[in-house]
Amino acid sequence: MPKDVAVIGVGQSAFVRGYPGSIRELAFEAFREAMLDASIGVKEIGASVVCSAPEYDRQRSPSGLIAEYLGLNPQPTFVIENVCASSTSGIRAAYSLIKSGLHDIVAVIGFQKMSEISSAESQERMGRGADIMWESPFGTMMPAYYAMHARAHFEKHGSTERDLAMIRVKSSKYGMLNDKAVYRGEVKLEKALNAGVVSSPLKVYDCCANADGASCVILANRDRAVELSPKPVWLLGLGAATAPMNLTGREALDGLSCARAAARQAYQMAGLQPQDIDVAEVHDCFTIAELMAYEDLGFAGPGKGVDLVRNGETYIGGKIPVNVDGGLLSKGHPIGATGGSQVRTIVLQLRGEAGAMQVPGAEFGLVHNIGGVGIYSNVIILGR
Amino acid sequence: MGFERFGRKSFTSQTKVAAFVDYLDKGELRATKCNNCDQVFFPPRADCPNCLGDGMEWVEVEGTGSLVSFTQVNYAPAGFEGDVPYILSLVDFGKVRVFGRMRSDVPQEALKVGMPVKAVICRLSDGQVAYEFLPAR
Numbered sequence: 001m002p003k004d005v006a007v008i009g010v011g012q013s014a015f016v017r018g019y020p021g022s023i024r025e026l027a028f029e030a031f032r033e034a035m036l037d038a039s040i041g042v043k044e045i046g047a048s049v050v051c052s053a054p055e056y057d058r059q060r061s062p063s064g065l066i067a068e069y070l071g072l073n074p075q076p077t078f079v080i081e082n083v084c085a086s087s088t089s090g091i092r093a094a095y096s097l098i099k100s101g102l103h104d105i106v107a108v109i110g111f112q113k114m115s116e117i118s119s120a121e122s123q124e125r126m127g128r129g130a131d132i133m134w135e136s137p138f139g140t141m142m143p144a145y146y147a148m149h150a151r152a153h154f155e156k157h158g159s160t161e162r163d164l165a166m167i168r169v170k171s172s173k174y175g176m177l178n179d180k181a182v183y184r185g186e187v188k189l190e191k192a193l194n195a196g197v198v199s200s201p202l203k204v205y206d207c208c209a210n211a212d213g214a215s216c217v218i219l220a221n222r223d224r225a226v227e228l229s230p231k232p233v234w235l236l237g238l239g240a241a242t243a244p245m246n247l248t249g250r251e252a253l254d255g256l257s258c259a260r261a262a263a264r265q266a267y268q269m270a271g272l273q274p275q276d277i278d279v280a281e282v283h284d285c286f287t288i289a290e291l292m293a294y295e296d297l298g299f300a301g302p303g304k305g306v307d308l309v310r311n312g313e314t315y316i317g318g319k320i321p322v323n324v325d326g327g328l329l330s331k332g333h334p335i336g337a338t339g340g341s342q343v344r345t346i347v348l349q350l351r352g353e354a355g356a357m358q359v360p361g362a363e364f365g366l367v368h369n370i371g372g373v374g375i376y377s378n379v380i381i382l383g384r
Numbered sequence: 385m386g387f388e389r390f391g392r393k394s395f396t397s398q399t400k401v402a403a404f405v406d407y408l409d410k411g412e413l414r415a416t417k418c419n420n421c422d423q424v425f426f427p428p429r430a431d432c433p434n435c436l437g438d439g440m441e442w443v444e445v446e447g448t449g450s451l452v453s454f455t456q457v458n459y460a461p462a463g464f465e466g467d468v469p470y471i472l473s474l475v476d477f478g479k480v481r482v483f484g485r486m487r488s489d490v491p492q493e494a495l496k497v498g499m500p501v502k503a504v505i506c507r508l509s510d511g512q513v514a515y516e517f518l519p520a521r
């Protein structure tokens with residue numbers, strides 16, 4: 001079990017609708033919290049990795065601007081972008097920078113001000129999130145792709161709209177406990193089942209909450225981590241994989257092949273099995289994505305994810321608590337910040353600092369972060 | 385040029401496979417096939433990732449496919465608002481899979497995963513050209 005690189009500081013802004021400040025100020029909120037958490041000064045940071053999906057930014061090349069505002073000149077900085085999986089890809093890059101010996105400490109800053117662009121601009125960009133030559137001309141958008149995966153899962157495995165609604169009920173329960181979540185309301189089963197259809201069979205509460213937000217994760221090599229942190233949380237396993245963007249290239253739609261491949265790599269590197277994981281953060285941009293993640297990560301066998309849902313096994317106290325911070329569904333999904341926020345949640349869990357959301361005695365945690373509809377995947381296993 | 389005529393709204397005009405649109409004009413849905421290794425591609429492509437060749441011929445996507453999945457979209461991105469609701473579908477023709485829309489007069493209640501589906505060519509009112517799916521009997 002490799003203990004070469006550890007998280008020594010985590011931070012996150014509140015995830016909100018319509019952040020009333022600039023992107024630099026938003027990023028600073030997460031950075032300040034992570035720096036105070038790590039108890040280090042800016043000169044200790046050897047490099048920064050800035051993660052953001054550029055279609056939402058007015059600022060061209062935001063890394064230079066963010067590094068300046070955070071006080072991280074003259075250290076090197078660069079942007080890593082993998083849409084919704086940007087900040088875990090940033091963590092993968094930071095891990096490499098540290099493991100290679102180039103830098104001792106690296107800060108990964110993820111942010112997205114989704115409200116930076118107008119609703120009309122957002123509508124225009126929505127259609128270009130797919131293969132623009134062969135899919136977008138039909139009027140595609142993200143919910144439609146996940147809806148097609150949902151339909152395929154229903155048909156093959158007997159899962160239902162009710163199972164998906166139950167996943168949202170769980171997210172809302174924990175979102176209510178998370179003071180950084182954008183959606184703090186309760187979603188009862190009937191409310192979720194009776195909501196308007198966005199793209200059949202997905203309804204309003206099957207879709208995650210858009211939000212503005214930022215996250216920051218500070219990583220250090222073994223020596224610095226042990227020296228600086230009373231509770232370092234180690235990156236024990238990292239997996240990353242891709243799958244065709246165009247749906248015509250997918251073998252099947254009842255799961256995400258890139259997630260299965262990334263999970264396999266991460267478990268192997270960590271020397272752990274799915275049953276060793278005590279708490280997980282999965283990429284629930286839509287309820288069906290969480291259901292597929294249970295199976296792709298091996299928490300349930302193929303088609304058996306519904307058993308976890310129906311038996312309440314993904315609540316705290318269940319076999320494998322998942323997204324007990326509200327997930328993307330309730331906590332919110334500021335594209336570039338999401339992966340770093342997921343890592344922060346797991347780090348707090350493993351340190352025993354998750355408050356009302358704490359999974360007692362959690363020793364190993366897992367993060368599953370997906371970019372696009374299963375185009376990019378990162379799976380990261382962390383441990384004390 | 386030429387590819388700007390594909391679909392309700394095309395996002396690009398230049399591609400080496402723009403002849404795809406010319407075939408649609410003739411009422412044919414075509415894929416490309418690598419001259420060197422015989423792999424068939426849909427969407428059509430100019431370059432083969434298997435053998436790195438760039439010699440392609442156009443082959444027709446024929447017969448009946450199987451409906452892999454579908455969804456009825458009730459909210460559309462910019463440029464497609466006038467079309468909602470519409471049904472996006474993925475159809476497996478054996479050698480290739482094809483992504484597109486169901487014909488607008490087909491209700492989603494009439495659809496079932498695994499059912500036989502065929503592709504037909506359609507002309508849109510503004511000169512755009514595309515293909516769409518229909519349940520096959």
Ligand SMILES: [Zn+2]
Nearest residue numbers: 418421432435
């Ligand atoms: Zn070839």
